[in-house]
Amino acid sequence: MRARVVVTGMGIVSPIGIGVSEFWKAALAGQSGISTITSFDPFPMDGYRSKIAGQVRDFAIERFLDSAHGERVDRYAQFALVSTKEALADSGLQMAKENPHRIGVIVGAGMGGMVMGEREITQLYQQQKPHRVHPNFIPVITLNSASGIIAMAYGAKGPNLTISTACSSSAHALGQALHCIREGRADVVIVVGADASITPLVFAGFCSLRALSSKFNDQPEKASRPFDRSRDGFIMGEGAGTLILESAAHAKKRKARVYAEIAGYAATSEAYHMVIPREDGLEVAHTMKLALADAEVTPAQVDYINAHATSTTIGDAVEAKAIRHLFKSRADKISVSATKSLIGHTLGAAGAIGGIASVLALHTKQIHPTANYDDPDPACALAGLSRSAQERRINVALLNAFGFGSNNAAVVFKQATAEDRRSKG
């Protein structure tokens, strides 16, 4: 029998709160973390079509870490360190008592160290002084800087990987960690999703792709509106989420509190288009179906979907179509919510943050609202969407995450068993 894998700790840095309890309270209240961009100062915002984002405000690494680990890494890796610190404390895992080679780290990051990256590139081209490129430029922009620094901070010597599949990165990190533990290559994997690239160049790039909302610059909190008829693009966000995954046996042995089981995962490619999903939704439906099969549950058992739902015209409609295709009449009995309606699209962090929202839904029996779902678009109507929080006991939750590069991921979480729950000493 394959090893069961459970979630025993969580941590988050998000535009609506740093720390899981703050985040969840704000999420259940439907609070928006979207606001006008101020961080390009003195770079003028006039030329940008979109002027709003889900920003983590007043973040200073010294407030959260007393070690030097946060100083030499970029903002996204600082977020990752902070969410991981919280998650490890929450899990009660004591590294000193563990075999360090059995603790892995898998990070999902889409863009990486773009804050320093952009600064150094700009200076080099403006000043033409190659010798003034910062010695830390390469270590910082190398995409595994977050997984590396987390291992160093906690002495985790097991598998250390970074997955970069754009917006599905950390959903794959969750899935690969599940495989890693199932296969017996680690007892615990620290799974992180992190991105912080609301920077002049990256933001301009997404504007040029015409992927971002531009109709609601004057009402930032109204801009992210998945499945609503007036949605017009996604809102960039930033943040990090960490989930501590471990084998159920390991969690039981150390009498850990178990939030939920992570039971299934699927990864597919649409092999179709760099940025556009297949409009028939069949590949998305297939991905969800594979993940449910991996979790050994049927579509009829699913109670909740944390949708990818970025608030783009095509993306949301395709996802709703795929849900309807796979779940048939069950589709209207499933509660659905879009975390991005609250915090925007945190890119590489989105899978982990959606995972945290799914686990909290299982654990607290509450589902956060989908903000701005004011005028349901008939092209993607799902009865389980709600502008207000829902109370419901959930047995099976499905997390969707899709990324540029024709990339799809789905992850299944299950209610912890009575035995899992008893293990808490």
Added chain:
Amino acid sequence: MATDPTISLKIRSALGEYLKRDPAAIRVTHHLREDLGLDSMAVIELLYRIEEAFDLQIPDQDLVGLTTVGHVVTYVEKRLGKAATPAKTKKTIKPTKTKGKKKS
């Protein structure tokens, strides 16, 4: 050893800022790695700051000799043409040009 106190002060300030330590507690005899605990990457970062502070470029082959705070101070003085012995000021490097590596 240091004849220009401002150079020594600037270097010790840069070190103090980097190490989050009182510059007054940093002595010229301090070994960068053994006494101040800088690893090889940290030495490179420090020299990067010193290059900026004095508008210098330090070629790779010069790094070898820079093991103590005093070495760095003397080196910078020399490069800036402010060394104690005027005979050694022949290499008054212009900060903008560094083509000195062509022939070994």
